[in-house]
Amino acid sequence: MMDTDTLDMLRTSLRHVLTEATNVPLADRLGELGWDEVVADDPVTALHTLFTLKGDTVSSADALGPRLAAALADALGDPQLTTATVGLESPFGPSSLTDGSLTVDAVVFTPPSDNPVVVRVDGEHLAVVVGSALTCTRLTTTDGELAQFRLTGTVPAAQVQCIEGATASIAWNAMVTHGRWLLACELVGIAQHVTASAAQYTGERIQYGKPIGTFQALQHRIATAHVLVVGAARLAEHAGHSGDEWSALVAKAVAGQAAETACTQAQQCYGAIGFTWEHEFHHYLRRTYVLDRLLGDWRSLEREIGNELMNSRHVPKIGML
Amino acid sequence: MTALPDTNPASQLSAEMFESPTAYAAALEAFLSTDERATPYLGYRPHSLEDSAAHLTGLQALLFDSGWSRLGWPESAGGLGGDPRFRAAMFQTLWNLDIPIPEPFTTLEILVPVLLVFAPHLSDALLPGLLRGDDKWAQAFSEPDAGSDLASLRTKMEPDGDGFRLSGQKVWSTFGHLSQRSVLLARSGGPGHKGLTMVLVDLDQPGIEVRPIRAEDGENHFSEIFLDNAWVPADRVIGTLGQGWAIAMYMLQWERGAWGWLQQGRFHQRLQQAVELGTPNAEFAQQLGHAYAMAAALRLTTKQTVERLAREEQLGPEVSVDKLLLIDAELATWDAIRAYLGPRFEVDDTLQWLRHEYLFSRAAPIYGGSQEIQRTLVAQRVLGMPRD
Numbered sequence: 001m002m003d004t005d006t007l008d009m010l011r012t013s014l015r016h017v018l019t020e021a022t023n024v025p026l027a028d029r030l031g032e033l034g035w036d037e038v039v040a041d042d043p044v045t046a047l048h049t050l051f052t053l054k055g056d057t058v059s060s061a062d063a064l065g066p067r068l069a070a071a072l073a074d075a076l077g078d079p080q081l082t083t084a085t086v087g088l089e090s091p092f093g094p095s096s097l098t099d100g101s102l103t104v105d106a107v108v109f110t111p112p113s114d115n116p117v118v119v120r121v122d123g124e125h126l127a128v129v130v131g132s133a134l135t136c137t138r139l140t141t142t143d144g145e146l147a148q149f150r151l152t153g154t155v156p157a158a159q160v161q162c163i164e165g166a167t168a169s170i171a172w173n174a175m176v177t178h179g180r181w182l183l184a185c186e187l188v189g190i191a192q193h194v195t196a197s198a199a200q201y202t203g204e205r206i207q208y209g210k211p212i213g214t215f216q217a218l219q220h221r222i223a224t225a226h227v228l229v230v231g232a233a234r235l236a237e238h239a240g241h242s243g244d245e246w247s248a249l250v251a252k253a254v255a256g257q258a259a260e261t262a263c264t265q266a267q268q269c270y271g272a273i274g275f276t277w278e279h280e281f282h283h284y285l286r287r288t289y290v291l292d293r294l295l296g297d298w299r300s301l302e303r304e305i306g307n308e309l310m311n312s313r314h315v316p317k318i319g320m321l
Numbered sequence: 322m323t324a325l326p327d328t329n330p331a332s333q334l335s336a337e338m339f340e341s342p343t344a345y346a347a348a349l350e351a352f353l354s355t356d357e358r359a360t361p362y363l364g365y366r367p368h369s370l371e372d373s374a375a376h377l378t379g380l381q382a383l384l385f386d387s388g389w390s391r392l393g394w395p396e397s398a399g400g401l402g403g404d405p406r407f408r409a410a411m412f413q414t415l416w417n418l419d420i421p422i423p424e425p426f427t428t429l430e431i432l433v434p435v436l437l438v439f440a441p442h443l444s445d446a447l448l449p450g451l452l453r454g455d456d457k458w459a460q461a462f463s464e465p466d467a468g469s470d471l472a473s474l475r476t477k478m479e480p481d482g483d484g485f486r487l488s489g490q491k492v493w494s495t496f497g498h499l500s501q502r503s504v505l506l507a508r509s510g511g512p513g514h515k516g517l518t519m520v521l522v523d524l525d526q527p528g529i530e531v532r533p534i535r536a537e538d539g540e541n542h543f544s545e546i547f548l549d550n551a552w553v554p555a556d557r558v559i560g561t562l563g564q565g566w567a568i569a570m571y572m573l574q575w576e577r578g579a580w581g582w583l584q585q586g587r588f589h590q591r592l593q594q595a596v597e598l599g600t601p602n603a604e605f606a607q608q609l610g611h612a613y614a615m616a617a618a619l620r621l622t623t624k625q626t627v628e629r630l631a632r633e634e635q636l637g638p639e640v641s642v643d644k645l646l647l648i649d650a651e652l653a654t655w656d657a658i659r660a661y662l663g664p665r666f667e668v669d670d671t672l673q674w675l676r677h678e679y680l681f682s683r684a685a686p687i688y689g690g691s692q693e694i695q696r697t698l699v700a701q702r703v704l705g706m707p708r709d
């Protein structure tokens with residue numbers, strides 16, 4: 001476990017790394033910090049801190065992509081896949097493997113160049129194909145700054161490595177669980193930032209001769225958001241420590257909702273200025289929309305939870321005393 | 322596990338259980354699900370609040386006599402030592418087995434920590450009877466004209482010999498008509514917070530009349546209390562004269578914090594009942610999923626609060642967050658249950674008990690400081706938004 005001083009130092013360096021203006025990939029800059037050792041030492045604290053700060057600073061660096069690959073490589077026991085790019089489900093269509101060929105449609109955060117790409121095909125198997133065999137197009141997104149690319153293409157089956165059965169599902173689920181946890185941390189970072197900034201703004205902006213934060217209508221908006229944010233933060237922490245699929249599912253569901261609620265309530269506190277590019281708020285709003293969609297938006301995740309409860313007829317408890 | 326003799330309650334509990342709430346909970350669960358004295362409480366469905374109170378007094382005695390409910394309370398007060406996590410573990414275990422929590426336990430959670438700090442002579446003398454269920458206490462703060470604005474309360478407290486006389490009217494005292502005593506907040510001095518004093522008053526005396534009030538669920542949940550020169554001896558003052566408000570504020574960390582943990586156990590249990598009773602239907606998936614997610618958020622948030630209380634940290638205004646999460650989780654849970662069980666929820670004889678609990682859930686945003694009051698506290702005291 002990291003002590004408080006080490007953690008504070010880590011936060012300061014990470015904040016710097018996440019906000020510096022440079023084209024050097026995040027992984028290389030983290031490397032200079034001795035990041036791999038930090039992660040090896042206390043992965044839960046390290047990654048929780050990185051992703052929460054990434055949300056807080058709306059950094060557009062690709063921290064998620066490498067983590068998804070690491071989780072998948074780890075679950076498959078195949079260290080070579082650490083450098084792979086995981087192709088997430090595309091909203092434009094499925095990837096599938098039929099008799100002679102693999103058809104890919106997937107979303108990634110960094111172009112794969114000639115690294116291997118792993119996609120899920122037909123909702124069960126995994127297919128590994130070299131990135132240079134696919135077409136990579138940058139997507140225009142609600143966010144604009146957090147890059148997303150669509151990978152498409154058809155590749156002869158002979159050039160595809162297929163991973164089948166339980167191994168494939170278990171590994172993919174482990175990757176999804178890891179990703180949901182990290183996204184929950186990032187969404188919590190956004191939600192905390194947005195709530196605190198809006199609360200502060202209402203103390204500075206004067207109307208009717210007094211700070212607008214004295215109006216109960218605005219106080220209650222921010223308080224409502226804060227309550228959900230606290231709940232989301234506890235769930236994200238727990239998901240990190242437990243590492244289990246169910247906790248990560250619930251954590252991401254609440255985090256997505258908390259971030260959206262925080263943005264909605266904060267937006268109203270800012271009035272017109274928050275609706276402009278003169279103010280930082282729009283970055284947080286856009287980022288929330290994009291991150292919430294990754295690995296399941298909060299409404300679908302709530303449905304997933306509900307279906308599981310109804311079908312299993314079992315209501316599990318997260319966290320023991 | 323073999324049942325050990327009642328005469329030596331401590332021996333029910335092994336040294337290992339004192340180390341870990343988890344080990345304690347597992348042993349308690351084994352005891353309650355195998356000891357035939359516990360059978361009448363498993364899945365108990367009350368016909369009325371009075372029936373339930375009488376029936377569950379037996380459970381309280383069983384838990385006390387066999388030692389279980391004494392863990393988590395100090396030895397000076399009849400407990401067996403250990404921190405509040407053991408109480409929290411007991412509540413969770415009772416819910417796991419679908420055993421209703423006797424109402425006095427919830428009162429204990431709120432009132433006793435206060436007595437331990439501000440009136441140890443009272444807790445030492447009276448806690449065993451209270452814990453065992455021989456004695457029942459209420460909380461009389463609210464008045465007809467003093468609800469949210471509690472500090473405006475008017476019940477008068479005047480010195481008389483070696484004690485005080487109380488006159489005025491209290492209202493909404495939970496289980497007042499079934500209680501022998503009540504913690505009461507009265508005005509011993511001038512206006513405002515500083516004029517308030519907290520006392521423990523006997524309700525079974527000539528100067529006091531207690532009248533039950535029927536609540537939304539049809540049960541006599543609370544009472545109004547009329548005080549006409551009621552007597553309270555000087556040694557029943559909790560803290561000192563004029564300290565009443567500060568003590569009431571201290572009480573809130575338990576009322577808002579520890580209470581939330583107890584309730585999350587209920588929400589998980591009742592969601593469990595609902596998924597056992599209902600027929601899977603995608604239409605309700607999101608509503609149920611949302612309710613569960615809120616209950617889980619409440620669970621982890623109040624777990625942390627219980628752990629902080631166990632480390633004897635002083636909790637601040639952030640406990641209002643626990644209360645607000647509780648409100649959200651409670652309303653979401655019961656709305657989801659009612660929706661999922663469909664039209665039969667309103668008319669099925671066998672669901673009467675669940676309907677009562679549903680109706681009672683509507684009080685969540687009102688009692689113990691309303692939702693509006695809590696939101697204002699969070700905005701101003703936690704988030705630093707400006708006060709007018």
Ligand SMILES: Cc1cc2nc3c(=O)[nH]c(=O)nc-3n(C[C@H](O)[C@H](O)[C@H](O)COP(=O)(O)OP(=O)(O)OC[C@H]3O[C@@H](n4cnc5c(N)ncnc54)[C@H](O)[C@@H]3O)c2cc1C
Pocket residue numbers: 459460461462463467468469470492493494495542543684687688689690691692693694
């Ligand atoms: C089930 C139940 C059990 C209870 N048990 C007890 C008990 O055991 N002992 C006890 O002493 N009391 C008890 N109470 C009373 C409870 O504490 C009060 O109901 C509560 O403090 C609110 O007071 P009130 O009902 O007078 O509402 P009011 O104070 O009249 O409030 C009415 C409405 O106005 C709003 N409001 C009031 N002031 C403000 C403000 N400043 N800003 C914004 N909105 C405001 C409130 O939020 C509420 O929506 C119980 C109540 C219930 C429902």
